[in-house]
Amino acid sequence: MHAEREILFRESAAAALLDPQLRANFRRAMDGLISKRQAQFPDPRDLQELRDLSTAIRSRSLLRLPELLEQLEASCTKNGIQVHWAETCEQANELILGLLQARGAKTLVKGKSMVSEEMHLNAFLEANGVEAIESDLGEYIIQLDGETPSHIIMPAIHKNKDQIARQFSQKIKDAKYTEDVDELTAMARKVLRQKFLEADAGLSGVNFAVAETGTLCLVENEGNGRMSTHVPPLHIAVMGLEKVVADLESVAPLYAILTRSATGQAVSTYFNLITGPRGADEKDGPREVHLVILDNGRSRIYADPELRATLRCIRCGACMNHCPVYTRVGGHAYEAVYPGPIGKILTPQMEGVGVRHDLVHGSSLCGACGEVCPVEIPIPEILVRLRREATHSDPGSQVAGKGTGRLASEDWTWRLWAAVLKRPALYRLATWFATRLGGALPAGVPLLREWTRTRTQPVPARRSLSERMRAEGGSHD
Amino acid sequence: MTDARTAILGRLRAGGGEGPLPPLDTAVMERRQWPPAERVARLRRGMEAVHTEFLDATPADWPAVVRAFCDREALPNLMFGPASEAGAALAAAWPAGGTQLLPYDRPVEAFKEELFTTVAAGFTGTVGGVAETGGLLLMPGPAEPRLLSLVPPIHLALLRASTLQDSLWHAVKALGWGRSLPPNALLISGPSKTADIEQTLAYGVHGPKRLIVVLVHDLA
Amino acid sequence: MREVYFYGTCLVDLFFPDAGMAGIQLLREAGVKVIFPDGQTCCGQPAFNCGYWEEARDVARAQVALFPRDLPVILPSGSCAGMMKNHYPELFHGQPDEAEVRAFSGRVYELTQFLVDVLQVQLKDLGEPVKVTWHSSCHAVRDLGLKGQPQALLGQLAQVELAPLAREHECCGFGGTFSVRQPEISGAMSCDKAADAEATGASVLLSTDGGCLLNVNGTLEAKRSPLRVQHIAEFLWERTHAR
Numbered sequence: 001m002h003a004e005r006e007i008l009f010r011e012s013a014a015a016a017l018l019d020p021q022l023r024a025n026f027r028r029a030m031d032g033l034i035s036k037r038q039a040q041f042p043d044p045r046d047l048q049e050l051r052d053l054s055t056a057i058r059s060r061s062l063l064r065l066p067e068l069l070e071q072l073e074a075s076c077t078k079n080g081i082q083v084h085w086a087e088t089c090e091q092a093n094e095l096i097l098g099l100l101q102a103r104g105a106k107t108l109v110k111g112k113s114m115v116s117e118e119m120h121l122n123a124f125l126e127a128n129g130v131e132a133i134e135s136d137l138g139e140y141i142i143q144l145d146g147e148t149p150s151h152i153i154m155p156a157i158h159k160n161k162d163q164i165a166r167q168f169s170q171k172i173k174d175a176k177y178t179e180d181v182d183e184l185t186a187m188a189r190k191v192l193r194q195k196f197l198e199a200d201a202g203l204s205g206v207n208f209a210v211a212e213t214g215t216l217c218l219v220e221n222e223g224n225g226r227m228s229t230h231v232p233p234l235h236i237a238v239m240g241l242e243k244v245v246a247d248l249e250s251v252a253p254l255y256a257i258l259t260r261s262a263t264g265q266a267v268s269t270y271f272n273l274i275t276g277p278r279g280a281d282e283k284d285g286p287r288e289v290h291l292v293i294l295d296n297g298r299s300r301i302y303a304d305p306e307l308r309a310t311l312r313c314i315r316c317g318a319c320m321n322h323c324p325v326y327t328r329v330g331g332h333a334y335e336a337v338y339p340g341p342i343g344k345i346l347t348p349q350m351e352g353v354g355v356r357h358d359l360v361h362g363s364s365l366c367g368a369c370g371e372v373c374p375v376e377i378p379i380p381e382i383l384v385r386l387r388r389e390a391t392h393s394d395p396g397s398q399v400a401g402k403g404t405g406r407l408a409s410e411d412w413t414w415r416l417w418a419a420v421l422k423r424p425a426l427y428r429l430a431t432w433f434a435t436r437l438g439g440a441l442p443a444g445v446p447l448l449r450e451w452t453r454t455r456t457q458p459v460p461a462r463r464s465l466s467e468r469m470r471a472e473g474g475s476h477d
Numbered sequence: 478m479t480d481a482r483t484a485i486l487g488r489l490r491a492g493g494g495e496g497p498l499p500p501l502d503t504a505v506m507e508r509r510q511w512p513p514a515e516r517v518a519r520l521r522r523g524m525e526a527v528h529t530e531f532l533d534a535t536p537a538d539w540p541a542v543v544r545a546f547c548d549r550e551a552l553p554n555l556m557f558g559p560a561s562e563a564g565a566a567l568a569a570a571w572p573a574g575g576t577q578l579l580p581y582d583r584p585v586e587a588f589k590e591e592l593f594t595t596v597a598a599g600f601t602g603t604v605g606g607v608a609e610t611g612g613l614l615l616m617p618g619p620a621e622p623r624l625l626s627l628v629p630p631i632h633l634a635l636l637r638a639s640t641l642q643d644s645l646w647h648a649v650k651a652l653g654w655g656r657s658l659p660p661n662a663l664l665i666s667g668p669s670k671t672a673d674i675e676q677t678l679a680y681g682v683h684g685p686k687r688l689i690v691v692l693v694h695d696l697a
Numbered sequence: 698m699r700e701v702y703f704y705g706t707c708l709v710d711l712f713f714p715d716a717g718m719a720g721i722q723l724l725r726e727a728g729v730k731v732i733f734p735d736g737q738t739c740c741g742q743p744a745f746n747c748g749y750w751e752e753a754r755d756v757a758r759a760q761v762a763l764f765p766r767d768l769p770v771i772l773p774s775g776s777c778a779g780m781m782k783n784h785y786p787e788l789f790h791g792q793p794d795e796a797e798v799r800a801f802s803g804r805v806y807e808l809t810q811f812l813v814d815v816l817q818v819q820l821k822d823l824g825e826p827v828k829v830t831w832h833s834s835c836h837a838v839r840d841l842g843l844k845g846q847p848q849a850l851l852g853q854l855a856q857v858e859l860a861p862l863a864r865e866h867e868c869c870g871f872g873g874t875f876s877v878r879q880p881e882i883s884g885a886m887s888c889d890k891a892a893d894a895e896a897t898g899a900s901v902l903l904s905t906d907g908g909c910l911l912n913v914n915g916t917l918e919a920k921r922s923p924l925r926v927q928h929i930a931e932f933l934w935e936r937t938h939a940r
């Protein structure tokens with residue numbers, strides 16, 4: 001899914017900033033999530049130990065990735081789960097369509113899966129005559145409006161209840177207008193339970209795949225994940241290839257830090273372990289379980305020792321909850337499946353760092369994301385690295401679209417910058433001019449024009465510190 | 478798709494995963510431990526915080542406690558797994574009349590519609606509980622089908638205090654889940670819930686609207 | 698007599714020289730001889746953060762060369778100190794002069810860090826009662842790892858009341874080139890920070906970092922707010938010296 005033209009985050013973000021309702025919705029929601037997470041980690045030492053452990057577990061999984069994937073495949077196969085591999089989203093979509101068509105399946109109920117969003121699976125299936133129904137309440141809400149998720153954990157977080165009330169009353173048959181959250185939830189329950197009952201197949205994502213036992217772990221609160229995976233006769237799970245973990249003992253700490261980081265819950269309502277289809281004497285459960293393992297650029301990310309840390313991500317969403325940029329512009333402004341800080345590093349690596357050049361500059365590098373990330377992904381450092389990749393074609397780099405964001409004007413700016421700053425005499429001359437004339441710069445010069453949109457023009461002091469120290473003379477070495 | 482498989486694994490191998498594996502210091506998991514009596518209180522606190530209801534019972538009277546609940550709620554029926562130990566004990570002690578006991582004894586395809594529309598409550602056993610956060614451990618299977626704890630609007634679960642584990646991490650070890658697992662096993666901490674509308678908690682979204690734990694106090 | 702180097706940083710050099718002077722005076726008053734090598738320019742962070750590492754390295758190398766002796770290097774900036782301490786080693790990874798640069802990085806301190814952790818200064822407040830608020834620069838806290846040293850110094854001043862910001866750890870929106878590459882988002886963040894500062898009722902906002910100060914000050918001025926900003930070094934110097 002490579003973008004053709006450069007997508008400007010600045011433009012969509014600026015548009016989002018003008019929507020006060022949107023900003024209020026996000027700010028309120030993010031403040032709530034931040035304080036709930038905080039409450040789950042009262043002891044900073046415990047938190048740091050748990051982060052270190054989680055980071056080590058994910059790093060170990062990645063170090064042994066090919067071997068663990070093979071082990072996962074063998075264990076799943078032994079358990080009766082059929083494993084498929086897809087290099088691209090197109091391949092994965094075709095694979096799933098093939099499985100559905102071979103069984104005459106016309107309707108698919110879906111538990112929440114960001115990988116299926118990455119694949120744009122729904123649109124693909126609709127175009128091929130299969131109805132795909134999102135059953136996570138948030139996903140259902142946005143599907144009714146033909147929207148995409150604005151957050152990886154809470155897909156409808158950009159909407160408030162008035163908006164949802166209006167939408168339900170228009171789009172759900174026989175629904176009355178209500179802003180009562182319990183009543184709205186009950187409406188969705190009624191519609192979706194019928195869908196679970198009738199669906200020919202169910203689809204889910206995977207939070208962790210356990211290599212040793214061949215187990216797919218699903219974390220959820222609503223029960224729609226269990227419905228999608230246990231009620232229809234066919235269950236298809238999709239996962240990015242980085243999701244594998246060596247053993248179930250290693251999953252426990254990851255699960256503990258995932259729910260706490262994501263929504264500030266010590267535990268989710270359900271933690272569902274699927275290790276096979278309906279057993280010989282079982283009376284329910286799917287007859288078939290299939291696992292689709294998707295690459296879509298991940299193996300390329302994997303090849304870079306620094307960028308590989310991107311694949312440690314357990315998709316908790318904490319980085320977006322704590323991001324001062326995401327909080328203000330919301331998820332849609334990123335024009336990407338994965339928004340927020342993780343999206344800023346993942347999207348350019350998947351779609352090309354040149355066409356998403358603006359995205360890697362859409363950060364003040366404040367570091368809030370890296371500070372809360374449960375698996376200690378150095379997001380700011382990776383952003384800087386990707387800024388480099390966008391404008392340079394370093395030999396040995398495998399980053400998609402490397403060097404394609406290079407602009408001659410930017411090149412010259414930095415060369416000039418370095419030429420002046422590495423020569424004290426030139427710097428002295430430049431500061432002399434700045435201190436004498438700085439306040440008189442015309443407000444229209446390019447960078448100043450941007451600065452002064454919301455700020456007054458900065459005025460240099462009359463005499464620089466160096467000048468004063470030179471005048472003082474005494475303390476020079 | 479052996480082609481895709483070969484290509485992907487080839488790229489990953491070429492990408493190189495050398496380097497020593499970082500050590501795992503699990504002390505932070507290990508030290509989450511409580512004496513047995515405190516485990517019960519913790520589990521209860523954790524689960525009540527997410528709207529789980531508790532019924533206290535003894536090893537002898539729990540079937541009567543279940544029955545009393547059904548009577549109180551005027552439940553028309555209660556579905557159970559007749560081949561499970563808890564299910565058999567429940568059936569043996571169930572007085573005639575009132576709430577009807579429905580055995581889940583055939584493939585779901587035979588009565589899927591009925592399961593979704595007319596069954597008022599499901600009864601299951603548990604294989605343990607998790608003290609740290611609150612939560613029940615279930616291993617559905619032939620004797621206790623998966624949908625018993627999912628589809629009916631009320632889920633009643635029998636939990637023996639003596640089976641509580643300190644944390645999920647301890648439970649995985651104690652139950653041997655790390656080595657082999659049945660087709661389905663799970664942790665349940667409360668009735669189904671969502672916060673997808675304005676971060677407002679709403680219970681009973683897709684799964685059970687109520688979770689009732691029948692807590693058997695069997696600690697010495 | 699203890700000797701230290703002082704590195705002014707480009708923003709302090711050009712926009713906040715009084716803060717630089719105050720930092721030097723505070724050190725001197727604590728009995729330290731301050732050496733200010735001539736020829737300092739910029740730590741190189743702007744180019745480094747934009748991926749222009751060769752250019753950043755050229756400039757960084759020129760700075761390192763000015764501090765040959767094995768003495769602490771004190772900066773009145775958490776962000777530049779973070780750059781020199783933590784990012785120089787990355788920037789020079791695999792370069793012939795990596796060892797020399799690493800040794801330099803190991804000697805870098807932010808001013809309040811040095812005043813509290815090394816010199817353990819005791820300040821005496823001579824000023825009138827005043828209410829201040831504190832902006833913890835992101836790089837000072839998250840990059841450099843500043844842990845309450847500025848607050849500890851302010852806490853020594855009897856007449857100074859510290860009114861915390863509601864969102865003390867949220868970025869002010871500066872972010873170097875971010876402020877001009879993404880002016881809309883940056884501006885929105887800056888306006889929120891300014892409003893937060895105003896709501897504390899403080900008369901001055903303090904920080905360790907020139908970038909944040911320049912940004913918040915420009916924003917406050919644009920909305921004609923009476924709230925002032927000041928570098929902590931200058932504030933500490935003023936409070937401990939009757940005018």
Ligand code: SF4
Nearest residue numbers: 313314316317319373
């Ligand atoms: S990058 Fe870290 S904080 Fe962000 S979603 Fe992934 S695991 Fe969570």
